[in-house]
Amino acid sequence: MTDQTKKPKFFDSSPIPLYVQLADIIRYRIERQLWPEGTMLPTIDTLMDEFSVSRVTVRHAMQLLSSSGLIEIQRGVGTFVLKNHTRRNPVKVETTLDGLIEAYRNDKPLLTYISDSSEPLCLTEDDGIPAPSYQHLRRVHTRDDVKYCVISIYLDERIFKMAEERFRTEVILPVLASLDDVTVANAKQSITISKADLETSRLLDLPLGDPVAHVRRVLTASDGTIIYVAGVTYRGDYIHLEMDLKK
Amino acid sequence: MTDQTKKPKFFDSSPIPLYVQLADIIRYRIERQLWPEGTMLPTIDTLMDEFSVSRVTVRHAMQLLSSSGLIEIQRGVGTFVLKNHTRRNPVKVETTLDGLIEAYRNDKPLLTYISDSSEPLCLTEDDGIPAPSYQHLRRVHTRDDVKYCVISIYLDERIFKMAEERFRTEVILPVLASLDDVTVANAKQSITISKADLETSRLLDLPLGDPVAHVRRVLTASDGTIIYVAGVTYRGDYIHLEMDLKK
DNA sequence: AAGAGACGTCCTAACATTAGGACTACATGA
DNA sequence: TCATGTAGTCCTAATGTTAGGACGTCTCTT
Known part of the structure; x- marks a missing residue:
């Protein structure tokens, strides 16, 4: 009974895991140049706030993007957009x-x-x-x-x-x-x-x-x-x- | 060390829950007329076998399709394809x-x-x-x-x-x-x-x-x-x- | 009425996902 | 060297997904 603040939970209700959805959104922003190449992404804590998810979730999403080579995570420094993942030769x-x-x-x-x-x-x-x-x-x-x-x-x-x-x-x-x-x-x-x-x-x-x-x-x-x-x-x-x- | 038979797990490795993937596959088969309107779907046990998943998973998938009106589950009888979900007016x-x-x-x-x-x-x-x-x-x-x-x-x-x-x-x-x-x-x-x-x-x-x-x-x-x-x-x-x- | 064939329910037991919070390790600049 | 900002680790606990198996219940045919 601590606080019954509504939890928008942003895009829950989908059977797809939150961290996958979050990764998709971040990838989308990068592709749309919202966060251009070289930019530092918002900190984990900021993203936790923006999307009302937990640390684990944000990190999981980041790791996904990192392992696909889209971003680079630097401990103690920040997370940066690597290549702009340009559309490949359609x-x-x-x-x-x-x-x-x-x-x-x-x-x-x-x-x-x-x-x-x-x-x-x-x-x-x-x-x-x-x-x-x-x-x-x-x-x-x-x-x-x-x-x-x-x-x-x-x-x-x-x-x-x-x-x-x-x-x-x-x-x-x-x-x-x-x-x-x-x-x-x-x-x-x-x-x-x-x-x-x-x-x-x-x-x-x-x-x-x-x-x-x-x-x-x-x-x-x-x-x-x-x-x-x-x-x-x-x-x-x-x-x-x-x-x-x-x- | 009972049996180390390889588990193909058919389409695992995806972050999407198995039951959702399974539902997608069944929906696809119905749409492609592989199981036409009125047909009885394979029994739960058959599907468990074909896809090497557990009963819970098959039922969860079925319930998904049932609640979207694509199939009808009749206890003691079987599961049937309802409407053919024709393409809506593209x-x-x-x-x-x-x-x-x-x-x-x-x-x-x-x-x-x-x-x-x-x-x-x-x-x-x-x-x-x-x-x-x-x-x-x-x-x-x-x-x-x-x-x-x-x-x-x-x-x-x-x-x-x-x-x-x-x-x-x-x-x-x-x-x-x-x-x-x-x-x-x-x-x-x-x-x-x-x-x-x-x-x-x-x-x-x-x-x-x-x-x-x-x-x-x-x-x-x-x-x-x-x-x-x-x-x-x-x-x-x-x-x-x-x-x-x-x- | 009985039997066969379906779906439904329940149980145990792993894992995976997620929240929330505390604390640790690292890099950089003042 | 130390403060600050950032990512990493660890913990507890709730909930969701999945396997595997046993058993219950319903419908229809014989």
Whole structure:
């Protein structure tokens, strides 16, 4: 019965541990330049106050950030922002097929085949006319040692047979574009955002629940046959989309 | 020294409680139709086995899903998938200015002004020539009782003065478009994905760390003056982007 | 009415998270 | 050298998460 002051507890009620939430907030502030590189962070006691949490909690959060190299803790001195954790080389989402092909011509990701287990090919009426059969390829793209997307491709088997070896070892789209016998008449792409599920989080070394972008691409031939369907799951932080609204 | 069998512990090492992760996985399977509406979920004992977790953990996860209305637990019978939690009415991200204006003409969201505290206007050389001064407006858009984005707008003060009242009470872009004296020469938009920070999670009633999309729009007049800069943070699950890759 | 198959409850026992407070160790400048 | 400010350590205690197991209760079918 000492004091019944309301405890805002700031962002409790979430099942995520306080120290993780706190670390997220601090990371966010650093990324947003609120605390630029080299700055000394508020003292532990100040942060305890600001967020009404205990010492243990603040320290735990700090250790998390420190071990990920974002800050440096100096005993007896203070805690300092290290690197500005600049956005790492995001993937520019191309808005044209040519751009997409061109992008892959310059950037050859490491391809890792993965065993299947994924969603079956699912098409809507709008997509076009299904081909008689498809070859399924599923792999992870890696660049600079970072696995940045999982891609699951269904390729018209007749086309696949034209360059089986190349399709297996190279990125599909440039190969597809290089085949004289194949003409892509239509190409659609849709993007949605969701959270990394168990499989994705494993494949991309991502924490479960981290933001990801799902991209679905459908290419059709001039007779309406669907020749290529891809479902790509990108790490959310690798996505960057630019568009000119003035057409 | 009884048995030292390795415990894969499936997705431990994450600070997020197991039962939350498990609930996420089950929700995901339901959403992906792996367990369609009406299906009986595997028994608690089966799930305990599949994921190597204890009874308490499975039940805790189930209760979470049950209380969010996704499943129904029937004692002595089993647990069943209720509604298929269909995607709720996502916002189609427009790729042209006219589309954007048109979209807002048909969909009038509820605007809630919020006190400031946000990032200052930050522009790059590329954006254009800054106007002498800007009016800042910051608000939350709500549709069907769901707060789906926070928008922070900087509007050239000279333009703001032309229709102060309307700018305050209506969605900016349609008003801007309706002014004869204003011509938008250029309009750019960029999209990135990140996690909800503390402020966003509060404003949008979203769990901290949930996926969000940041959209930045810059409009310039024909003389290169930047007349409008908007930073919009959307709920990730409200974003849907369609594009025709064939230009 | 009985049995099988489900979920519900309860218990023990580790750990992890968190608050709150006291005290220690270190670095730096006056 | 010493005061000051900062991070580190340690303690108690409450609460939450998880494993593992035993047993209770409910529903439905035979």
